[in-house]
Amino acid sequence: MIRGEALLASLGDRLKDIRGRITPNAEMDKITWFRAGGPAEALYQPADEEDLAAFLRAVPQDIPVTTVGIGSNLLVREGGIPGFVVRLSAKGFGEAELISPTRIRAGAATPDKRVAAVAYEAGLGGFHFYHGIPGGIGGALRMNAGANGVETRERVVEVRALDRKGEAHVLANADMGYSYRHSTAPSDLIFVSAVFEGYPEEKDAIKAAMDAVQLHRETVQPIREKTGGSTFKNPEGTSAWKEIDNAGCRGLMIGGAQMSPMHCNFMINTGNATGYDLEYLGETVRARVLESSGIRLQWEIKRIGLFKPGREVQEFLGQML
Template identity: 45%
Template sequence: MNAAALMPDLPPVRGKLTAHAPLAPLVWFKAGGAADWLFEPQDADDLADFLAALDPAVPVMALGLGSNLIVRDGGVPGVVVRLGKAFARVERLDATSLRCGGGASGILVSSTARDAGIGGLEFLRSIPGTVGGFVRMNGGAYGREVKDILVEADIVLRTGERVTLPLDALGYTYRHSELPEGAVVIAATFRGHPEAPETVQAEMDRISAAREASQPLRSKTGGSTFKNPPGEKAWALVDRAGCRGLTLGGAQVSEKHTNFLINTGDATSAEIEALGEEVRRRVKAESGVTLEWEIQRVGRAAEGDGA
């Protein structure tokens, strides 16, 4: 379904609705096609009213910072929802809890927790994304996951219905939740523990230094490409299969961290995804392990890609 076909049927909005909106500038790989429509709602009511009135056949996808995402070169059908400043607030609820908007970054959440004397949320500093993405994917790093800190999440379903789901309703497993298709996380409540701000800052500094030393943070990348298999480290399996520095077109397996793919300049999303598939093939042949993608791959292949 293309943008022109959708135009007469889209409900009115108070926020910003853009047809054929390029997504490459909004994702970390800086590659990929356009969204049929990009919707930046003014507030939660604007989002809920829009989804309630939108034809149920039109697909909806939420987009955060685009750090763990391959947008295929043919673009994304339907409506991509991007939460702006109205959804980026973080406020303290009590001595150990924060209410965080779905568009708030991990840096903002962890820094607010530090200032409030709340420990246990430091790992969010290391995940380049927003609360909505963390909640959907059970984001984690350095031994902690969202399931360890989440109390509840506020969701707008694809139908426009607003619900609050407790932790046990999200069906969390490793980098996965059972949130329904088209649902948008607009807020979450996280709980930590009392901690001295200087102790929280020290842990954030430790995590930041570890990331700087081991990850290609200044490259056009998508973060961790593959999930760690049980009892294994994905990067070690990739390295053992001889894939460090492997290239395909403008895409490359990072020399610094082999579980990262990078766009060396003008890679297409098709090249990035195909390189990932080649890595999976080589790892399977070398170790017998089938790596699972951690990076989300969305949208349509460009005509002629055959992907």
């Protein structure tokens, strides 16, 4: 069993000046949209950037620090997460503001949808796709989130981040190393804010584009279910959902986890799925698609934490094809 109290006790008074909230043995299933997964040894929600920097300086380098966003694209394993989980607070990192006629600064905890709304109010085009992404800006920056033919990398000017030692860095767009649903920015960097650039556009046109995004989501995606969004990245030259469908996995269930009958690249918790059920289902789908088409689907959902002993899940269920 994870002992968060022991972790905090081992640090003595190192964290005495931290203003943010620290919760030992935090239940991650209350945070993730899948509503499943084991606990974090300790969850830290910083008050602001200065508080986060002080925390990172205070925690020894050998203690793991894992950053999560709003939990929409996250699968936590049943064995839980060792060390600290950092989750940026909406109060300290959740604002978006216009800083020039064409630029927006947004904190990493800002919902993507909020950035789309700020852009609309300012008459800035190019952000309508965020209206349909149920995540936060930090995750969008990390994975180059995109929808409806637009990606985050097309809007990013620069990103502000803290490293594991609490030192600040500013990364230009080129420094992020963006590609499809991926960036090469160092994994230990915690993004705290970013500057984005759009272009002047009529508000009626922006509203129409946002409405089209919303209609598409409501029509083809199971948005009212406990889901993590798209489960797998689209392989080159095809769509993940087509390959999943062709492999006979639409509606496939394992325990309480199911590939949605509505959109079979969406994995859902039908009510009582565990982290094991969800990951085993995902690897079952990967194995069947590999067998049927030779395509190795890559996870888009971020999976973190430890497996519970005896409930490990092998990639592609151990297939060697």
